[in-house]
Amino acid sequence: MKPRVAITVGDPAGIGPEIALKAAADPTVTAVCDPILYGPGSAQELERFARGTVTADAGRTAYESIVSAVADATAGRVHAVATAPVNKEAFAQAGLPWKGHTDLLAHLTGASRAVMMFHSDALRVVLATVHIPLADVPQALTGDLLDAVIAVTAGELPRFGYPSPRIAIAGLNPHAGENGLLGTEDDRVLRPAVERARGQSLTISGPFPADTLFLRAMRGEFDVVIACYHDQGLIPVKMAAFGKAVNVTLGLPIVRTSVDHGTAFDIAGKGIADPGSMIEAVKLAARLAR
Numbered sequence: 001m002k003p004r005v006a007i008t009v010g011d012p013a014g015i016g017p018e019i020a021l022k023a024a025a026d027p028t029v030t031a032v033c034d035p036i037l038y039g040p041g042s043a044q045e046l047e048r049f050a051r052g053t054v055t056a057d058a059g060r061t062a063y064e065s066i067v068s069a070v071a072d073a074t075a076g077r078v079h080a081v082a083t084a085p086v087n088k089e090a091f092a093q094a095g096l097p098w099k100g101h102t103d104l105l106a107h108l109t110g111a112s113r114a115v116m117m118f119h120s121d122a123l124r125v126v127l128a129t130v131h132i133p134l135a136d137v138p139q140a141l142t143g144d145l146l147d148a149v150i151a152v153t154a155g156e157l158p159r160f161g162y163p164s165p166r167i168a169i170a171g172l173n174p175h176a177g178e179n180g181l182l183g184t185e186d187d188r189v190l191r192p193a194v195e196r197a198r199g200q201s202l203t204i205s206g207p208f209p210a211d212t213l214f215l216r217a218m219r220g221e222f223d224v225v226i227a228c229y230h231d232q233g234l235i236p237v238k239m240a241a242f243g244k245a246v247n248v249t250l251g252l253p254i255v256r257t258s259v260d261h262g263t264a265f266d267i268a269g270k271g272i273a274d275p276g277s278m279i280e281a282v283k284l285a286a287r288l289a290r
Contacts, residue, residue: 002032002033002034002286003032003033003034003079003080003286003289003290004033004034004035004036004077004078004079004080005033005034005035005036005078005079005080005081005082005282005285005286005289006036006038006069006072006073006078006080006081006082007020007023007024007035007036007037007038007081007082007083007084007278007282008020008038008039008062008065008066008069008081008082008083008084009021009037009038009039009040009041009062009065009084010039010062010065010083010084010085010086010263011058011059011061011062011084011085011086011087011090011263012039012040012045012046012049012058012061012062013049013050013051013052013053013054013055013058013087013090013263013265013268014051014052014084014085014087014262014263014264014265014268015084015085015263015264015267015268015273016039016062016084016085016086016263017039017040017041017046017084018268018269018271018273018275019084019259019273019274019275019277019278020037020039020041020084020278021037021041022273022275022278022279023035023082023275023278023279023281023282024037024282026275026279028279028283029279029282029283029286032283032286032287033079033080033282033283033285033286033289035282036078038065038066038068038069039061039062039064039065040061049061051265051268051269052265052266052268052269053265054087054089054090054093054265055090055093056090056093056094056095057094058087058090059086059087059089059090059091059092059093059094059096060094060096062086062087062090062091063086063091063094063096063104066083066086066101066104066105066108067108069081069083070105070108070109070254071108073254073255073256074108074109074253074254079255079286079289080254080255080256080257080285080286080288080289081254081255081256081257081285082256082257082258082278082281082282082285083101083256083257083258083259083281084258084259084278085258085259085261085262085263085264086100086101086263087262087263087265088100088131099130099131100130100131101249101256101258102114102115102116102130102131102249105249105252105256106251106252109252109253109254110253111251111252111253112148112251113148113149113152113251114249114250114251114252115127115148115149115152115153115156115249115250115251116130116247116248116249116250117153117156117224117247117248117249117250118233118234118237118245118246118247118248118260119160119245119246119247119248119284120237120240120241120244120245120246121241121244122218122237122240122241122244123214123217123218123225123236123237123240123241123245124157124160124217124223124224124225124237125214125224125225125226125227125233125234125236125237126149126153126224126225126226126227126233126250127226127227127229127230127233127234128141128145128146128149128226128227128228128229129141129145129228129229129230130230131230132229132230134229134231137172137228137229138172138185141172141185141189141190141228142189143189143192143193143196146169146189146190146193147193147196147197149226150167150169150193150197150202150204150226151197152250152251153165153167153224153226153250154167154197154202154204156250156251157223157224159288162223162224164203165203165223165224166203166204166205166221166222166223166224167197167202167203167204167205167222167223167224167225167226168204168205168206168208168213168216168217168221168222168224168225168226169190169193169194169204169205169206169207169208169225169226169228170206170207170208170209170210170213170214170225170226170227170228170232170233171186171190171206171207171208171209171210171213171228172185172186172190172207172228172229173185173186174209174211175209176190176206176207176208176209176210177207186207190206190207190228191206191207194206194207205222206226210227210228210232213225214236214237214240218240237260238260241260242260242261242277243260243261243274243276243277244260244276244277244280245260245277245280246258246259246260246277246280246281246284247259247260247281248284248288255285255288255289256285257281257282257284257285257288258281259277259278259281260277261277
């Protein structure tokens, strides 16, 4: 029996409905799961949304489809959830307090720590911090946060085929702080977190200079890299595997995957959106559900 995978259409003013429909009809998807769409997908249902425009209505509609899909996954009516992109501004206009899927999913499932990972054959990257201003990152990188992110990463990677994952942490500062000359956070916060994890028999090392670490991981030295902040981790993974990488939320009691891109309002409604990442997200969701 094939797993049932919920596919949410994301923000209906973006490319989400298009790529969700394309993915649901793709033969490589239907070969491994039974896809079920959540949210408006037909031309008639989408008429009320101005394509390419941020609105509260679109934000609220995207939110409601996520809530419905997560409820069905929690109840076992579907076996996994794959989500099309939402728009953070539309969420805000709708009065929703969440910045995106990750914190919303943690809220809906009661997860104590949801962690964002981008998975591809070329590179796997976990984000220690996600949607916060760069100026706030040093204060956010606490020992407790790093301990939790490392623990979730080590606990979840076996599901992806890495029974004893080799984890590396990217330094926050240039040259990983250069022994305190270029910043103290690497020696003061990151390195002790690595030592604590080693004390729990985890295979982990770092912090390493970020400018070479991702290349080392792509060459096979590490199974996953923990990045300190959003762009530090996503620039290399999107350079290496854009359109093929899958956003996976670790630490949830349900399987959830997503695309590696945004709502692409500039091409919404034109019928030219590439469903590649959505297809990969659904297939990975089906694989994890098994």
